[in-house]
Amino acid sequence: MSVYDRIKTDLVAGHLAAGSALTQTELAERYGVSRIPVRDALQRLKSEGWLAPHGKRGVAVPRFDALEVEDLYLMRTRLEPLLLQFAAGRLSGETLGRARDILDRMEREADLPAEAIGELNWQFHACLYQAAKHPTLFAAVEQLNRQYQRYIGYQARSLDYQHTSQREHYAMLEALRRGEGDAAAALLEQHIATAGRTLVAYLRG
Known part of the structure; x- marks a missing residue:
């Protein structure tokens, strides 16, 4: 390493x-x-x-910052659903299967450390977004996720949020499997916004 x-x-x-x-x-x-x-x-x-x-x-080392979290999740809610909509019509069964394998691993390995949760979370999203074939938009989304990554593992463990996150991931993946790209994008926007608001409220509380 x-x-x-x-x-x-x-x-x-x-x-x-x-x-x-x-x-x-x-x-x-x-x-x-x-x-x-x-x-x-x-x-x-x-x-x-x-x-x-x-x-x-x-x-x-930056301190956990509620304003940073708010800025990051607000930008993510605008860009990531757009990227997923571009990707939806290009997703193959193989890609959806790889995305599900990542989720299944996170389910099986309940004791994953915070850093592994953050990395696997990004791998799941990136697996779907890469199909969009919009490299500049993907790069911007990746940068936002990398900045947010240190919060994801913390939120999963300290706020016991991982079960909620996984349930929402599976629901989004099922919508994509059915060919419902707009529904999947709406679920993604809600997924990012709810997690972001929850963490902001916790940090400010």
Whole structure:
């Protein structure tokens, strides 16, 4: 596993405390590597929104931010249903089967860590969205999901939201299987908005 992946895994799992400043030296010692791959990983993670600027040249682990969650889920509710509508008519039985396999794995492995839940959640959505053949829109949606990913695992575990999320995923997949693209897009919009509002309310409460 690369240094980038190891740091990101620790961020999603909460092993690097929110609000804490990160230094290249400390991380190099933590992961047993030189500072150069750590520097490159931190630059990439900062550009992807996983880390925040700190001081003149440093980075810090961002705190959970209700406003960030609100902005992200509002953008996702606009873009992802559109992408799914583009994809709906292009989805093959094989693609739908792969998407279901991801959901089934999440059902079977009830003790998945938070970082795995976030990654599998994106794999499920990406499996469907890629069929849209709109690479620029897909890239924008992927960036939003990557920024939101650290919240998904937290929400699944801390708010016990995974059962609700899975039920909604299966309902959306069934609508797609029946060829009901508009219905699936409406379910997706509701799925993202409800989860987002729930988390925002929790963080502000």
